[in-house]
Amino acid sequence: MTETTPAEPTDTPWDRLSGSPQDLAGGVQVENSGDFAAVPDAFQRLWTPHRMVYIQDGQQPHKDDCPFCIAPSMDDEKALIVARGKHAYVLLNLFPYNSGHLLVCPYRHVATYDEATVEEVAEIASLTQVAMRVLKATSRCDGFNIGMNQGRIAGAGIAEHLHQHIVPRWALDSNFFPIIAGTKAIPRLLGDVRREVAEGWPAAS
Ligand SMILES: [Zn+2]
DSSP states (O other), X not given: OOOOOOOOTTOOTTGGGSSSOEEOGGGOEEOOGGGGTTOOOSOOOOOOGGGHHHHHXXXXXXXXXXXXXXXXXXXXXXXXXXXXXXXXXEEEOSSOSSTTOEEEEESSOOOSGGGSOHHHHHHHHHHHHHHHHHHHHHHOOSEEEEEOOOSGGGTOTXXXXXXXXXXXXXXXOOOXXXXXXXXXXXXXXXXXXXHHHHHHSOTTO
């Protein structure tokens, strides 16, 4: 039986992964991980630089740099807008919970539902109904989560500009991946979904 030398107290598994290749018990050789640049290892990495928006910027936008105020001044494709009403408009969420996750926003920079005018409330409601019909027709979803997070404490990412979420749901669309890995798999690209929903939107709405 081969006798192995006990590791020094300061020798951690990580120390053993640096420096020259070393032989461990059982004939297993540990290679220098520094030689592994660009070589796939056992870990999959999901690069999410867009999340830095949340990490770096805890500040709420002012009207001048509010994404929901700026979006209507851009073209629909670039702003991910699918429909424009008189008082409110509909766009894809840049950070969707599911494919086809829409937001209905008033054009005015108001924070909470009680600040919206009667006309804005009515159009947010009617645009929400049309969005549901279009999503049902284009994506054959089985249900929806619809709602508003009012205030940052309630989960609103951009709390200063009112927006209603419309999240289409399918049977078996949820799993433990978001919980154990902090990751949500979105099977379709935003541009493709935007075009599909915009083309399915009735002209008279
Ligand atoms: Zn705004």
